[in-house]
Amino acid sequence: MGGRADAAFDRIAVLVERLVDVSAAVVTVLGVDRQYLPGQVGLPEELAAAREVPLTHSLSRHVVEDGQLLVVPDTRADPRMRDNQGVQELGALAFAGVPLTDSDGHVLGTLAVMDREPRAWTRSEIALLVELGEVCSSELRLRIAREIADEARRAAESAHDQLTLLGELTETLTATMDIDEALGRLGRMVAGRLADWCVVALAEPSGSVRHVSAAHHDPAYAELAKRLAQVAAAAPREMKSLVAAVQRTALPIREDAADPKSLRARIAPGEIVEIAERIGLTSYLVAPITTTVGRRIVGVVILVNGPDRGPFGEAEEGTAVEIGRRAGLAVDNSRLYGRQRHVAEVLQHSMLPELPEIPGIELHARYLPAQIGAAVGGDWYDAFVQPDGSVMLAVGDVSGHDIEAAATMGQVRNLVRGDAYGRDDEPGPLLAQLDRALHGLGMPAAATAVLARLRRTDAGKSDSYELTFANAGHPPPVLLRPDGEVEVWWEAPEPLLGLLPRQERTTHRRRIVPGSTLLLYTDGLVESPAQLIDEGIRRIREALHGNAALAADELCTRMLDTATRRDDDVALLVIRVH
Known part of the structure; x- marks a missing residue:
């Protein structure tokens, strides 16, 4: 086993690294003068390739010597470890290891985790490490049983198959x-x-x-x-x-x-x-x-x-x-x-607003969490009525897919509301002011957003609507016209919010006739790592085309069905005017 990678032990190292959230995890077997690494994740490339180190660089040898669990919050404060060359070369400032034993109880190696910062190991982390150490010991025992039973080929093959x-x-x-x-x-x-x-x-x-x-x-x-x-x-x-x-x-x-x-x-x-x-x-x-x-x-x-x-x-x-x-x-x-996931979903939905009821305007929204992670992220939508009767519409995406992103999202959305309400400014200046506020308040947010204002106008003999909008690095709005044709409102791209504050942002104008449906959405609906955003836009164009008579709520469902991946959140706001 010395000096060779072992797929089973590598998998155990990866598993403990993920569950305990450490910078490195190793499965070690100690020889007379060397430490072998049949399983590892997070080690420097040269060491990961060699799969062995001198005992002078080994932190795990203290676990083997003591024959019991060893937990070190700060290796620099441990007399046995602070001068170990492995501490300097690996940056292992925190260490925890459990012994791996054979069927007779002899300690042969360790399952160990290391971190680059001092760390107060929790009881649950140590319990998990101990349990996975038992699993790892079982793996080791099966390997030993196979190696010493070469003369019993069928038994050895069976043990190998079971280990695999x-x-x-x-x-x-x-x-x-x-x-x-x-x-x-x-x-x-x-x-x-x-x-x-x-x-x-x-x-x-x-x-x-x-x-x-x-x-x-x-x-x-x-x-x-x-x-x-x-x-x-x-x-x-x-x-x-x-x-x-x-x-x-x-x-x-x-x-x-x-x-x-x-x-x-x-x-x-x-x-x-x-x-x-x-x-x-x-x-x-x-x-x-x-x-x-x-x-x-x-x-x-x-x-x-x-x-x-x-x-x-x-x-x-x-x-x-x-x-x-x-x-x-x-x-x-x-x-x-x-x-x-349940806590995250409750948090996410509690931060999303209840859409207002507006005569002549239908508002529908959907939020679809990613199928991975904590099901919480920075995607958001909003709609509220101004004192003059116009309607502010917003969809945005704060980078990240965790509780911090959701908290930042809530702050950004509230900034949009607080800054825009009661003001007659166009969306471009409002987004520019939001940019300045993010920097002035020291909010560590990088976000895309579309902010729009919808007003009813009198265009001759029939009513129509004027929509002004600004786009900060966000996917383009899409309009489904009453005749079933689809418009994609591509504009010259402008940078994300929160990067470098801009004194000015562009306001774009469109006229919308009754019976039209506007879609604002986040990138989870149209983006895929293997494709350009144009392919996602093409999918939603095809799903919308010729469906002007379809209920707005049903259009929401069709749009979500076009998403090809579920490792990103999706926020969708659908606005139909009558």
Whole structure:
């Protein structure tokens, strides 16, 4: 293992780096005079390529020497570490590491994290590091078992396959925060590689069944497996009983010679046993899904073999336990993400205004959070009536996709409202004043925006509307005319707000006839990393063309359906004049 990268340990390093939010994470194995790095993320390029350092540069050797967890908030204040060359070369001013042990308890290396600033490590961060250290130790033990069992080729190959499965499983489980999707993927990955078929069940803290999924390696049994999951989900007593049985022992349950007749006595819905017999049931293994927070057993992974595969061994049992641990980590992550996303969405929507009701003018707005991150960002829209009866319209986007961006967005929107209300200035001067205010108040905001004023005018025999607008680095407004034609109001670009204050910004004028629909939107609707903005504009033109009679609310839905990516927020304001 020395001097070589290991994909499984690299994945663990990346996982702990993301979850603990550190500058570097390493999986180390210590030799006689060198420290090897089979897993790493965040190290300098030269060291990452070499995958080894002298022990004189090792911070992890103190963990191995002590044989226990080591937490150092500031390495410069630690007598053993402050003179270590690794501190100077890596800039490792904070360190935390847990020992990795073999099956006999001997310490072989560490799972460690480092940061470039002194850091007070939290209890939850250390608990997570300890738990992932156990996972990493299990990986290490499986590697050792494989290396010392070369003479037993089949056993070694099996251990390798299971280790690969665990590595891939970790990557798969961290690829989504939808726990139902994650557990469904788990079953599909395990079926055929560790068992013939697999059932995954998850219980809520109240004891009710939250999730049941089933997968078989043979596509011919796909519908039967799906039906099995449906019947099991509709029989919560049996699922709760199975979870409770594992909770009582906190150990896996293994049956090498399963008798379907005995299952009939314990499982009331006979269809479950009938399907199991048809799919194949001669041995099974039930492993707990254990959360990292609180070490609670919240579900089970059920592995089942038919007559052609044979019973499960100790290696499969150990791997099944690891699968349960990783599934538990996914459960924790999903629940934490769900809570954070809910709070973020409530915050975001609380900062978006209620649109006014204006005779002759329909206003509709949508806000669509990104599908990644905390579901909060700097996109916003606004509309309010001036004392003279004109209507101010605004859509903007403060850079960022976090709580700070949302807070800044709220301040920028309020500045727009406070500065524009009651004034007859054109949108250009109003945006220029906003630019000066952002700089004068020291607000660290870089934002795009379109600010517009809509007035009813008397143009001959029929009413019409005059719209004036200014654009600070924002996608162009789009107008759907009553005849179904679409206008895109491209203008000479002007810089974003908050960069360099401008004394003047341009005001543009358009006349709008009744029956027209104006769209103001943020870049999440039209931009994609692989395409020019023109392609996004083309999509919304096509969706709008010929649809002047469509309800404005339905137009909102159609516009959102044109978005090709969901890693950015979308704010949309639709204005229809009558």
